[in-house]
Amino acid sequence: MLYGIISDIHGNLEAGIVVKEFLQRKGVEKILILGDIIGYGVNPEECIDVFDSMDVVFVKGNHEEAIITGDFDIFTTDAKISIEWTDKHFSSIYREKISEWKEVVEIDNLVLCHGGLIEPLYFYTNTRLKAKKTFEQFKFRYCFIGHTHFPMAFCISEGQDMPSIIAQEPDGSLHIILEEDKRYIINTGSVGQPRDGNPNACCGLFDSEKNIFELHRLRYPVEITAKKILDAGLPSSLASRISRGI
Numbered sequence: 001m002l003y004g005i006i007s008d009i010h011g012n013l014e015a016g017i018v019v020k021e022f023l024q025r026k027g028v029e030k031i032l033i034l035g036d037i038i039g040y041g042v043n044p045e046e047c048i049d050v051f052d053s054m055d056v057v058f059v060k061g062n063h064e065e066a067i068i069t070g071d072f073d074i075f076t077t078d079a080k081i082s083i084e085w086t087d088k089h090f091s092s093i094y095r096e097k098i099s100e101w102k103e104v105v106e107i108d109n110l111v112l113c114h115g116g117l118i119e120p121l122y123f124y125t126n127t128r129l130k131a132k133k134t135f136e137q138f139k140f141r142y143c144f145i146g147h148t149h150f151p152m153a154f155c156i157s158e159g160q161d162m163p164s165i166i167a168q169e170p171d172g173s174l175h176i177i178l179e180e181d182k183r184y185i186i187n188t189g190s191v192g193q194p195r196d197g198n199p200n201a202c203c204g205l206f207d208s209e210k211n212i213f214e215l216h217r218l219r220y221p222v223e224i225t226a227k228k229i230l231d232a233g234l235p236s237s238l239a240s241r242i243s244r245g246i
């Protein structure tokens with residue numbers, strides 16, 4: 001099966017459209033979205049609608065959880081302003097939709113969650129030690145995550161104490177030949193707000209028959225997205241960070 005695996009679209013419709021069209025061209029059979037479709041950007045509902053015609057599995061992120069619970073206290077200043085904006089512009093139909101999304105999804109021998117299995121919505125799996133703890137939480141061969149907005153992959157063999165990190169290419173992509181005797185945690189980065197210094201949208205492709213994972217970086221018209229953020233009266237830092245990928 002050829003999967004498209006993406007995360008953290010964050011209301012960025014321009015990036016969402018480019019990623020969706022790329023996945024369609026590649027002929028993916030199923031799209032797995034690892035949470036935080038909403039927050040930060042100004043098109044939360046459209047970013048859900050854009051995948052309407054496709055076979056999609058949605059996972060809940062911490063921004064969806066915040067809208068459902070109304071508790072915004074965990075957020076930093078800019079994130080809080082943006083989630084309050086989203087709260088005002090998010091209709092009841094969409095609230096019902098996100099309420100149905102699960103924190104952890106097991107599908108086709110894959111485990112999906114937003115942050116990490118120890119605390120699915122909030123855990124930052126961004127070090128080898130944290131990856132080790134996450135590996136202890138699942139038995140399947142693959143766990144796909146997002147949340148950090150930083151694409152990264154870990155692998156571990158039977159009997160290996162600490163997981164290894166699989167490095168990004170200089171252009172921010174990942175190309176991994178998945179070995180039969182290893183298990184993997186793969187963070188697919190962020191579609192709408194990458195934070196690894198590369199502003200291009202992150203888009204994962206996983207071929208479960210050929211045992212290959214690729215993370216592609218796609219250019220999109222970021223200046224349009226940034227202008228929409230400014231026009232909505234949201235903090236200018238939210239516009240500038242997507243232009244710089246931080």
Ligand SMILES: [Fe+2]
Pocket residue numbers: 008010036061147149
């Ligand atoms: Fe996020």
